[in-house]
Structures are given as structure tokens and as C-alpha cells.
Amino acid sequence: MFENFIIVGTQRTGSTALYQALNCHPDIACGGEWTQNIPWYKKIRVARQALRGNFTGLTARNQNLIRKVFHEQTRWLGFKMLFRSSDKWLLHPRFAPALQLDQLEPCLKWIGEQPNMHVIHVVRRDAVEWLKSKYLASATGHFTIQQYPDDLKVNIPVRGAVKRLQAKNWIDNRLASLARNHPYYRVDYEEFLVSNESRLMSITEFLQCDAALVKPIDDGVQKKQSTGEAADYIKNYDELVTALQRLDLLHSPLCPSSHIK
Template identity: 70%
Template sequence: MVKNFIIVGTQRTGSTALYHALNFHPDIACGGEWTQSIPWYKKIRIAQQALRGDFSGLTPRNQERIGKVFHEQTQWLGFKMLFRSSDKWFFHPRLAPALKLDQLENCLSWIRQHAHMHVIHIVRRDAVDWLKSKYLASTTGLFTIEHYPEDLKVKIPLHEAVKRLRAKNWIDHRLATLAQKNPYHQIHYEDFLKCNEEMILSVVQFLQCDTTRTEPIEYGLQQKQSTGEASDYIANYDELVSELERLNLLYSPLNSSYHVQ
């Protein structure tokens, strides 16, 4: 019987590189954001259906991608589900319309109801680097693999940045509560970037697969889209860092990896 896992996190945390890397193991088939383009009221139903091996409810592109890696010998089938860190909220991030559409709380309840579903939570801790990635991707429309123009500069609105970060941190804390009910493994984007193979092996071990069968990962999947430092791309870098430092938001409070089974 095929077992299931799910990669969770917020956007711009390296989840694309992670899911592609997992597909280099012959026992693992990992899909992308299966529910991203699905109407909110269908997200969980389509996800359940796909995790049973029926991919008919997915977009043609997602069907094609999972069809290339899913086979009769597949032991683990999963996908990634990301949640938006919107600045469009009042009083509390949980009230953001984006999270209602993403079905965050309903997804958490659904995952908890499936106690054997393994959860891989990827967290990006460096707030400035995350904001840089968020705004560069939005400005250029480049969301994976391709490098950002080296001469590009973005000015990040401080109030908007603070609200996005507070939403991100709250979402990550909500996702971390899955450790109470499900086998849970947390990895950090920064560690994944520095020790790519080591982090992938930790996930393979978490899924109880043979680590010796992990194939080499394509070079491009291990590289950041930016070639310089955050200060090279952010026009108001000093002002941004000063404000985040004042509010104690420079780093995610989820500051230690842990693994619960």
C-alpha cells in the first residue's frame, strides 16, 4: 500500500527544490502544488483523491508531472501545500482572506485526521532574505531556477513587510502544531541550501526509505536565484533591517529543527 506525505510551508521557502530532489529517489513520488489552482471548496477533496493515486482532478500540467515519477513500485506519494503570507489582514493574520482561500485551518484538521500522513515542514528563517526573494520574484515573475537580474533593485515597504512577516511566523507556528498528531520533520531552508544532500537524506530517512538509493540531484535545483547578498537587491536595505531588528523580526522564532514520530 502506498503511504502518503505532505510538504507544508509558506511561499518562497525552497519547497520546489525540495520536491524535485525527493523525486530523485525511486521509492518516492512527489507532486507540486496540486491544490494551488483548485477552487477553495475543492482543495481537500482533490488532494485526497490524488493521494489515492487518482490524478484526474489535477491540472493537466500536474498530471503530467506526477505521471513521470509515480509507478507501481512507488512506496511514498505526496505533494506540497503552501500558504500565502499576505499583508492584507486586520487585527490578526488568521483573518487574512488569502488564508481563507488557502483553507489553512481546514487543511490542518484534515492532516490531523490522517495520523499516518507524514509532514515535512520547510521553514525559511532569515526574514530579510525571504522578503528579498518574495519581492524579486513578484517583480520579475521568476519563481524557480532562473537567476534574477544582477542590477535589479526593489524597495520594500516597511509596513507591508512587517505584516507579511508576522503572517509568515504565525502560519509556521500553526503548521508546527501538526507535530502533536502526525509524524513530523522540520527542515530549514538555510540548512537545505548549505547541506543539500544531507537535508535530503534526512527526509529520506524520515520516510524510512533506503538512503543509498538516492540519486544525484540536478545542479540547478541546488542554486539560489539571487547571485548576490540581500543588500545588493534591496534599495532600502538598512532601513528595513533597522525596523525588523527593532521589532525582533529578523529571524523566524522557529529556530530549531526537530523530528517527531
């Protein structure tokens, strides 16, 4: 049997770079977003089977990805489960149809039933940079690796941005509640970007693995998709920042992690 971990967070938080970095350790096999494109009523069953080493319920792409890093030496087997910060909700973010399809609450209940499951929670704290990433990815269709054109400009609707951030903050708080009963490690994207190798070593120690066995991280995996600042890409940057500042939404309300474990 394997020891299991799960990477949780919202979309566009650097989880791809994190899970690929974890695969630089020989004792760790980390899959991608296994439950994406799986019907809502199958998500937990497929995840449960895959964490036992049965990958047949995954999409062909995810099967290929995990089999490249899964081997006899694997001690820790995990994957990432992300939740959408939609602006399509009324009254409260919990009622967003996207979260019903993502099965946020059933997934939290499932994780809660496994007290030995190690939780790695990745959070992006800079709201404007997060919004920039979401809207640039949507505009280009480039969600990983490929860099955005330097001359690309997007307009970010303020009302939609506010609702997305309110949803993101609520989701992150729900995910952070897993720290009460689980081994829990929070990764702030901004810190990981600056010191990914030291953060990776710290996470492998959290998983009780020998950090000295970590292989060098591929520079291409860790490269940012944008080269400029948010103001370089967002047409209504000043309007957006003013509105978010007024509502105290410029930064995640979760306190700085200090590498919470």
C-alpha cells in the same frame, strides 16, 4: 495503497527544490503544489483523491509532473501544500482573505484526521532573505529556476514587510502544531541550501526509505535564483533591517530545527 506525506510551509521557502530532490529516490513520488489554482471548496477533495493515485482532479500541468515520477515501485506518494503570507489582514493574520482561499484551517483539520500522514515542514528563517525572494519574484515573474538580474533593485515597503512576516510566523507556528500528533520533520531552508544531499538522505530515512538509493541531485534544480546578498537588491535595506530588528522580526521565532522528527 500508498503511504502518504505532505510538504507544508509558506511560499518562497525552497519547497520546489525540496520536492524535486525527493523525486531522486525511486520509492518516492512527490507532486508539486497540487491545490494551487483549485477552487477553495475543492482543494481537500482533490488532494485526498490524488494521494490515492487518482490524479484526474489536478491541473494538466500537475498531472504531467506527477506521472513522470509515479510508477509501480512507488511506496510513498505526496505533494506540497503552501500558504500565502499576505499583508492584507486586519486584527490578526488568520483573517487574511488569502488564507481563507488557501483553506489553512480546514487543511490542518484534514491532515489531523490522518495520524499516519508524515509531515515535512519547510521553514525559511532569515526574514530579510525571504522578503528579498518574495519581492524579486514578484518584480520579475520568475518563481523558480530562472536567476534574477544582478542589477535588479526593489523597494520593500516596511509596513507591508512587517505584516507579511507576522503572517508567516503565525502560519509556521500553526503548521508546527502538526508535530504533536504526526510523524514530523522540519527542514530549515538555510540548512538545506548548505547540505542538501545529507538533508535529503535524512528525510528519506524519516520516510523509512533506503537512503543509499538516492540518485544525485540535479545541480540546476538546487541553484539559487540570486547571486548577491540582500543588500545588493533591496534599495531601502538599512531602513528595513532597522525596523525588523526593533520588532524582533529578523529571524523566525521557531527554534533551530536540529532536524526535528
